[in-house]
Amino acid sequence: MLKNAVSKASNNSDFDELLNLPDEHGHFGPYGGCFAAETLMAPIDELRQAYEHYRNDSKFMAEIDADFSQFVGRPSPLYHAERWSENLGGAQIYFKREDLNHTGAHKINNTVGQALLAKRMGKTRIIAETGAGQHGVATATVCARLGLECVVYMGSEDIKRQMINVFRMRLLGAEVVAVESGSKTLKDALNEAMRDWVTNVDDTFYIIGTVAGPHPYPAMVRDFQAIIGREARAQALDQTGKLPAALVACVGGGSNAMGLFYPFIADHDVELIGVEAAGDGIETGRHAAPLNAGRPGVLHGNRTYLMETDGGQIIETHSVSAGLDYPGVGPEHAWLKDCGRAQYAAATDTEALDAFHEVTRTEGIMPALETSHALAYAKKIAPDYDKDAMIIVSLSGRGDKDIHTVAAHEGIEI
């Protein structure tokens, strides 16, 4: 039990230890770990061993790098949002343009890595869960390229919200299975994918889309996404000669944030700020902000902050953005919060929609609604910084997929 056992890193030098996490059992402080049914322990162990092996295999890593550059289109630019920065009247805002990746979001960094690993492991069938559909599309995309069978689980509520991505997945040859249980959103899609995995453990590889799940997923997904932060750090130094004052990224499960933050963890002066979905407002209870308003528990294979009842039942979340509509969060974020190395704020649906419009009109970049939460918070804090300070926002995905949601929100039929 961890509720009384949360220790705090007492000074900055302790933060360097964070780079060595998780420990061999997948723990980030009291968080993470491997909480899975017995049938899955063998395939999880097989995955852990394969990942340990291949992450140290230079040929495998070179294969990923080649795909990053030739298939994904990396490196993604670090873009100075000059006009918006000027309007905000404070820090210089830079966007790390993950929206320019193939398929339009950071999700592909992870699916390229995991699919290549699946291939090395001899798995022929890929399953995935998806919320907004970005991870599903990224998975279907790499499966099409590698000739792997692909089944994507998606809550029926999310299918309604994200029809375009559903059709994209089907065009790519994936089977999209509608999940009708529970709240019919991302968490239920994850449950259903777990059920598929437990039934088809021999030939199936489960590509989890975020830095959550049983060990080694949180570490593995972070490692594949850390390309975001490595590039951003080098680009910042190259373009401005210095490190940013702050990094801002949206957090659902938290993979784009973790990928951006991780290579900066030892840079103690760089603030790490995650932004959760406050939905209608934290005070209304209708939100998806476990780090702001949840408490520790165990779900989907790991211990982390959850949105739950007093009795430990997981409660339904609310966000205008399907990709942030998840009651848990990656365990490494939980630990970064408790240690004080990262801060976690929240932005409401309305704030995110405002930022969506503002950035679209000011910079000619249409961000995803998930991303818009990070932008909303950057907008809020930018005036507090000097004009020569730099804030990097993870522009985690593009907003084309969300135009129907935005239109519906404004009573416009398209």
Next chain:
Amino acid sequence: MSRIAACFLGLAEAGRQALIPFVTAGDPEPGVTVELMHAMVGAGADIIELGVPFSDPMADGPVIQRASERALAHNVTLHDVIDMVKRFRQSNAQTPVVLMGYLNPVEAMGYEAFADSAAKAGVDGVLTVDLPPEEGAELVSTLKERNIDTIFLLAPTSNAERIKRIDAMASGFIYYVSLKGVTGASNLDIEAVSAKLAEIRSISRLPLGVGFGVKAPTDAANLASIADAVIVGSTLVKIVEENAAEPAKIPGMIGEALSAFRRAMENAV
């Protein structure tokens, strides 16, 4: 000796196998569960497995998942489930009761508080589906201090090393998951189960129960010749579901169904 150990000892002396029915507590409504438990004992249940409803039952198939949803619609909590055991114990002192569920409600209550109130109510065993031995040391010892057994699952994918590790932490009995899948899935492959049970027996001396995929009395009969206990879950929960509109009928219907399993097991041995 725990009530579960004593139960298996008695059965072994009589040359019989345990019949263990599973129902979800509070399904289809909380008022029916205690009476249902007594009815199951009357129909030949040796141990009762009581499911603790959870919002995200990842290891369960649709039948038991819906049972959780029905119970949660009545806001059935872990406290309520423990209270049902307490009321069952008022007129049954000998039938062991095992709580089966997921870790998060236990985390929310706190291990010490959970173990205290479970022990006080007369709970004999706890099976937490998503708590493998790697993460389970603290809960196991907390329960052990109160003489509550921790039941662990073994699966077709468990190798010798895992069987040893689990045997070292488990007490009461071991629950062998007969197939790769969720509860209520597929059909039994008796030969495969038999081979795996032999492997487990070469390592563990704990009684072995088999569950997942036990659908018909003939399955129970087949298992009775190779296992120490037969666990019947989804088949019974389906009956609860079919009669959800008339909860008063459920104890009788379940009792009848369970009797058929009991008879098949007696005839088989």
